Amino acid sequence: MKVNQKDSEKLLWDQMRSSSCKAIPVTGSQNRALPKLLLWLILFVSATYVVYTLKLVGSSRACDDDIFSKPNRKSVLIHSSSTSGKPNSTIPSNYFLQNQTMFSSEKIPKTHQKTELKDIVFGIAASAKLWEKRKNYIKLWWKPEEMRGIVWLDKPVNNSKNEGLPPIKISGNTSHFAYKNRQGHRSAIRISRIVSETLRLGMENVKWFVMGDDDTVFAIENLVRILNKYDHNQFYYIGSLSESHLQNIYFSYSMAYGGGGFAISYPLAKALDKMQDQCIQRYPGLYGSDDRMQACMAELGVPLTKELGFHQYDVYGNLFGLLAAHPVTPLVSLHHLDVVEPIFPNVTRLQALQRLKLPMKIDSAGLMQQSICYDKARSWTVSVSWGFAIQIFRGVLSPREIEMPSRTFLNWYRRADYTAYAFNTRPVMRNPCQKPFVYYLSWARLDSVKIQSVSEYTRHQVPYLECHWKMADPAELDRVVVYKKPDPHLWDRSPRRNCCRVLNTKGKSMVVDVGVCREDEVSEV
Ligand SMILES: *[C@@H]1O[C@H](CO)[C@@H](O)[C@H](O)[C@H]1NC(C)=O
Ligand SMILES: *[C@@H]1O[C@H](CO)[C@@H](O)[C@H](O)[C@H]1NC(C)=O
Ligand SMILES: *[C@@H]1O[C@H](CO)[C@@H](O)[C@H](O)[C@H]1NC(C)=O
Ligand SMILES: *[C@@H]1O[C@H](CO)[C@@H](O)[C@H](O)[C@H]1NC(C)=O
Ligand SMILES: CC(=O)N[C@H]1CO[C@H](CO)[C@@H](O)[C@@H]1O
DSSP states (O other): OOSOOHHHHHHHHHHHHHHHHHHHHHHHTHHHHHHHHHHHHHHHHHHHHHHHHHHHHHHHHHHHHHHHHGGGHHHHHHHHHHHTTOTTOSSOTTHHHHHHHHHHHHTSOOOOOOOOGGGEEEEEEOOGGGHHHHHHHHHHHOOTTTOEEEEEESSOOOOOSOOSOOOEEEOOOOTTSOOOOSSSOTHHHHHHTHHHHHHTTOOSSOOEEEEEETTOEEOHHHHHHHHTTSOTTSOOEEEOOOSBHHHHHHSOTTOOOGGGOEEEEHHHHHHHHHHHHHHHHTOTTOOSHHHHHHHHHHHHTOOOEEOTTSOOOOEEEOTHHHHTTOOSSOOOEEOOTTTBOOSSTTSOHHHHHHHHHHHHHHHGGGTTOEEEEEETTTTEEEEEETTTEEEEEESOOOHHHHTSOBOOEEETTSOOOGGGBSSOOBOOOOSTTTOOEEEEEEEEEEETTTTEEEEEEEEOOOOOOOOOOSSOOGGGOOEEEEEEOOOTTGGGSOOOOOEEEEEEEETTEEEEEEESOOTTOOSOO
């Protein structure tokens, strides 16, 4: 979504709030309704009893049949066809079974040609007004020699310098399209048509079109990894949802949020191009570009293929909680980087993102991947988000707790309300003893002799309240060093978190090893 959504969401929020307020008088009149309610309850229980008794008597045999019929489906099938009143069916009784096996052998995916970076064409939605600032985000990930794509602007800008950015084009005139949403902006139509306009440029050997905003940062190796899971010859619409439950209700739980980026396979883009302009005219009341896209996808009958590595980040405040507990999937994109705090403390937003480029280069597949282990001797919990940060907690916290993002961020409505998210979160720990010690990436390098990466994380110097637990204090530790073998094929296997092991804790530093879990290795104390 391009334009400011707060107003519309506030509206929705207010509506929901007012409807819940209306519910209060109803619960207030409960006292008078109580005897009536009891009577109904008794009637209901009696009726249920009668129904169940009758049903049990009548159907005890059918139940037995159900239990044992499963392994013997063939005979059931024959049986049912002979009793269905069509004894001379032209369909042989074993038709379904045979064809079922045929279908299942067909399901084995045909090997499709691998997607490479050069097969992707990017369509970046940008505006002339913010271009001078936002182009710096694109510079972070754009490789002019290896990548193809267009920045689509509303008006021409001064771009005399060769800055290694994608070529700029001005979107077609959309003033003849109707736009009737009061909260939104009609630039939504222009942005929605970027896929079609990019396709019409007629570039050759395209497998995927990938859309993003001017404030979206892609981890391109991981984007390629994700797209490689899918056959580009088929129709695919791949992306992810908003973090905000209300946003997803208001827009759709079936929509790829544009800022997080989404991918459309070439044949789907062609099918879309044929109908998009007429389709857009059918939905003048929609708010943004991505809900217009989803409306057309729904007309084409193509569902969203959800990939959790695309991040819309409809949140405010600090992304730390989300980045320190990334889902077990490659990190593909980051968005709304102007809205949230810099992801590393005490540096600018751009400097912070710049720092991520180093671990991304060394081991992109492992970037932000979480592993959880324990310093047994000291009873500490260690959570590694590789290439980003490490947390050390006093005491033993289970993986199911630590793999949940802590709410260091605020919802799009600037509320710290846990019901507002489309996934589980945990509160920021208030007990001074439970506050984690956070170590942020300071440098990383690849040891090419041992083919192993070494990354160092230094403690974020913030004041800690006194803790009276009689146990080792992580405040002694200034840095954590992590060894990890780069694993470019991590995502060719089934998803699984890496394991980590605390190798030693001496003086002011801790050494941790991260890698594929060994046989029978689990995150336990
Ligand atoms: C059943 O179908 C076969 C051909 O499929 C036909 O020869 C036969 O006469 C039919 N029998 C009856 C009872 O309809
Ligand atoms: C582009 O550059 C010209 C001359 O340098 C200047 O007059 C104009 O305002 C600039 N336009 C924008 C959009 O920055
Ligand atoms: C777009 O088209 C309308 C008429 O359809 C015209 O009035 C307007 O000037 C055009 N805008 C641009 C930027 O060309
Ligand atoms: C923040 O950075 C400045 C210089 O860039 C440095 O002087 C200052 O000590 C840093 N603060 C912290 C808390 O690291
Ligand atoms: C054995 C059998 O009945 N095979 C049929 C499976 O379905 C296809 C059509 O999808 C028929 O052509 C086959 O005859």
